[in-house]
Amino acid sequence: MVRNDNGMFFRYNDGGRHEFYRARGVGDCATRALAIATDGNYKECYNIMKKFNRGTPRNGVSRKAIFEMMKSLGYRRINCENRNVRISDIVKKEGESYYVLIEKHALCIKNHVIEDTWNSCKEDSKVIAYYHIK
Numbered sequence: 001m002v003r004n005d006n007g008m009f010f011r012y013n014d015g016g017r018h019e020f021y022r023a024r025g026v027g028d029c030a031t032r033a034l035a036i037a038t039d040g041n042y043k044e045c046y047n048i049m050k051k052f053n054r055g056t057p058r059n060g061v062s063r064k065a066i067f068e069m070m071k072s073l074g075y076r077r078i079n080c081e082n083r084n085v086r087i088s089d090i091v092k093k094e095g096e097s098y099y100v101l102i103e104k105h106a107l108c109i110k111n112h113v114i115e116d117t118w119n120s121c122k123e124d125s126k127v128i129a130y131y132h133i134k
Helices: 029-038 042-052 063-072 087-091
Strands: 009-012 077-079 097-102 105-110 113-116 127-133
Touching (some): 029 042, 029 105, 029 127, 042 063, 063 077, 063 097, 063 127, 087 113, 087 127
Parallel strands (some): 009 113
Antiparallel strands (some): 077 127, 097 105, 105 113
């Protein structure tokens, strides 16, 4: 686990992708974040994501597809587009897991730690929307 200058913690986590694929640097952040946030199986999350996305989820997933998928799974979206909500604001929230969307990326915040394959908390990006995963 790494602590950044801004006080946020980051832990490398590929959501279980390594069990199914060897490739790195793929655009599967939406799938990884879902697997991490829900403690789900990466391949099962990949297949769920595939139903809502045009093309393979390894090349990125549209925001619309994520919104539809999360709604079908029963999660309620908290929109932040017109508010100044940052990653650090979600890190401070109580709760176990959050599926967070920032510009062109999805990540998981679990127990106040950003879990992802890259340290997105360095920039403390603006949040577009998030879901509380119970």
